[in-house]
Amino acid sequence: MKLNKFWATAVMASAAFCGVASAQQGYPKQPIRLVVPYGAGGPTDAVARIVGQAMSTELGTPIIVENKAGGASSIGTNYVVRAQPDGYTLLVVAANLVLNPATGIETPYDALRDLKPIAALANMPILVAVNPKVPAKDLGSLIEWIRAQPESVPYASPGAGTLTQSWGEMLAQKYKLKLTHVPYKGSAEASRAALAGDVPLLFDLGGVTAALIAQGKLQGIVTPGAARAPGLPNLPTARESGFKDVDAESFLGLVGPANLPQDIAAKLNAAANTALKNPRVIESIRSLGLTPTGGTAEAFGSFLSDELKRWTAVAKSTGIRPAQ
Known part of the structure; x- marks a missing residue:
């Protein structure tokens, strides 16, 4: 009797395993x-829409983008964390994934443990710009100007707890600068404040600020990314300017629920990398001021872990807190 139960259990387990394996081999069978x-x-x-469309062609199934905003990205993220790990519900993540826990925002999930990295998608440059009345043209002269001011110099950013604030506080700490953070509600407000001279200094991410720099309305100083920002070929990197210890840039990446089967994750990684090598995709992403990336899931996972450690240390040492 016990033997029969053993065999029945074994057959059921085998059938379940074969069913999962069969489902994985046929992936994808429905829209993602x-x-x-x-x-x-x-x-x-x-x-997400640019890469999703290209991946859709590669995988042979529709990829439908759904916006689930709110909670500093935690609402949409938690939705995917709780989804079935079958490869049909995925998530595009940005720097908030690591900045939320780094700055003390409580979420109902663990940013690294509850999500499975699939592929890096793009990097978004941090841009340092000043009102044209500030007599600085590069990072070295900007640091000298800040040090020469009798009081702390205010700088604008798109908000409290953002990557741009984290980078600004890191810069101030490393070079012993007196800077005061002035958070605005988004890049548009922050860039307008710098343009009007309400604040002399701006740390932002691409977009509106990149356009103002390109138009000569704001003086571009530096980008601390690995490469020069698309559309701003004359704006040097921090390393090119002689500052090798302030590298940073924002990112976008593709992840799924933690228990996503490895073979499905590998198929998605291959599709993402193929999409990111498509000339039309590259051109479209670069037109947004971003740089396509790609690479292995392992490399992306290591990057996320390193970023979480890095910005957690910065937040603890500088007292950065998210907006209330």
Whole structure:
């Protein structure tokens, strides 16, 4: 009797395993939902649609982008964390994934443990710009100007707890600068404040600020990314300017629920990398001021872990807190 129960259990387990394996081998068999934890129209949404369309062609199934904004990206992220790990619900993540826990935002999930990295998608440059009345043309002269001011110099950013604030506080700490953070509600407000001279200094991510620099309305100083920002060929990197210890840039990447089967994740990684080598995709992403990336899931996972450690240390040492 016990033997019969053993064999029955074994047969059921075998059948279940074969069913899962069969489902994985036939993946994908239905449309894929690609969740963007931000509103429509922003760079994350745009990249999701550009890459999603190209991956759809590669995988032979529709990829439908769904915007689930709110909670500093935590609402959409938690939705995917709780989804079935079958490869049909995926998530595009940005820097908030690591900045939320780094700055103390409580979420109902663990940013690294509860999500499975699939592929890096793009990098978004941090831009340092000043009002044209500031007598600085590069990072070295800007640091000298800040040090020469009798009081702390205010700088604008798109908001409290953002990557741009984290980078600004890191810069101030490394070079012993007196800077005061002035958070605005988004890049548009922050760039307008710098343009009007309400604040002399601006740390932002591409978009509006990139256009103002290109038009000569704001003086571009530097980008601390690995490469020069698309559309701003004359704006040097921090390394090119002689500052090798302030590298940073924002990112976009593709992830799924933690228990996503490895073979499905590998298929998605291959499709993403193929999409990111498509000349039309490259041109479209670069037109947004971003740089296509790609690479292995392992490399992306290591990057996320390193970023979480890095910005957690910065937040603890500088007292950065998210907006209340």
